[in-house]
Amino acid sequence: MRHFGTIIRWNDNRRFGAIREENMGKEIFAPLSAFTTLPHPPAEGQRVSFEIIKGRRGRDEAENICFASDCIGEADFFAPEPEPFKAAFSKLLWIIPVIALFAAGGWFGWNYWQEYRRQAQEATAAAPVTMVSEVAEKMKAERKAWKDAASGRTAFKHGSTASTGSAATTGTTTAFKCDGRQHCSQMNSLEEAEFFIKNCPNTKMDGDHDGIPCENDSRWH
Template identity: 35%
Template sequence: MFTEGKIKSYITERGFGFIAIEGESKDLFFHIKDFPNKSVEPKIGENLKFRIVEDNGKLKADQIVRLDLKQNIADLEAHPPQRSYANHNASPQFNKRRPKDGIFTIVGLIIIAVLAVLVYNKYQDYRQAQQLKAQQFMQQQAQIVEQQREALGDLPDRVLSEQGQKNLDSPSSQSLKTEVINVAANTQAQVTTSQFKCDGRQHCSQMNSRAEAEWFVQHCPDNKMDGDGDKIPCENDSRW
């Protein structure tokens, strides 16, 4: 048989409380596990319908029915709240604009992609142009070096072949040969002297060649290789 009563007390932390029954002096124990809907916490004064059962020698409420909660659910089922369609009907123009916004977004993404491709292509063209300029510069440098080598190595032979051979038996052949020898000597001096530098050496015994000694006498101060001051160094050196 079901009995009705009201919740008199409830301890949330421990999950139990007591029910006051009209006409009874002693309150009845209940536990939250016996509630059909445990998600809604019991409230003091809430009307319940239940059976009184014995558990371990003590009486407690079982098969609890929450009358107030059941009544609230019944009221909601009888009078459901009306949905508001204000967001859908208040501004129909807003709803019409939404597809356009999507189209604008797609168009914007397409434009960004096209610009990215153009910028990338420009960058690639710039890199290719820079590489081409670098290759051309390297080729020009190689040609200049080759021309310099040919000029230094072939100049005496060319002068001899173009002028000396034609006038080999003429009275001026001797002067032409002398000129060729001087050109070759100057050319050789330009090549070799670029390897020398004043590094503090002063004596003939420190020189590696007569050309080096002559260069030191002409360009480096405080040397001791030209004792008589005639600009001819190391005259008594038997190595040369």
């Protein structure tokens, strides 16, 4: 197979030089004895046609060298030079994997961002519901604690009243009677209110029906 190239160095005294092969860009050793014709001495910058063989030292050497202008009769002289399309295609072969790599990275990055946004939106939407639930639980616990405390005070008062003796209890109980009163503002004491909600009809002093009357009346609570 014949190749084409340009003489890049030549030493007349030592009778050898070097040729730069056009397709591979490889530097080939060229001895004077390898020239088939010598219409003029070899010189740098001259275009030549040649074959490549392995020399005695195992390196590539030019063989059957002729000047391009003198090789018109040989078919290989008309071998086309490297086409720009082929050069562009070879570049495209390594550009395509790079583009594919960037595209894959962009796709994974986009999916990650979408998943992050979705989780952030879900967390934001759940936050108000969680906050309302926490406030409701806190209010419920505070109300229960207040009722427990109120029940404790009432039990203490009932115990104190009972300790005065059965005669006193009987006297206090019989001191109240149902007379049509219904509201806390009409009561004179907590004991009277308790008597009314337990013994009299149509009272309106225990809205939550927990047995403790007039819970919002600051006179007794």
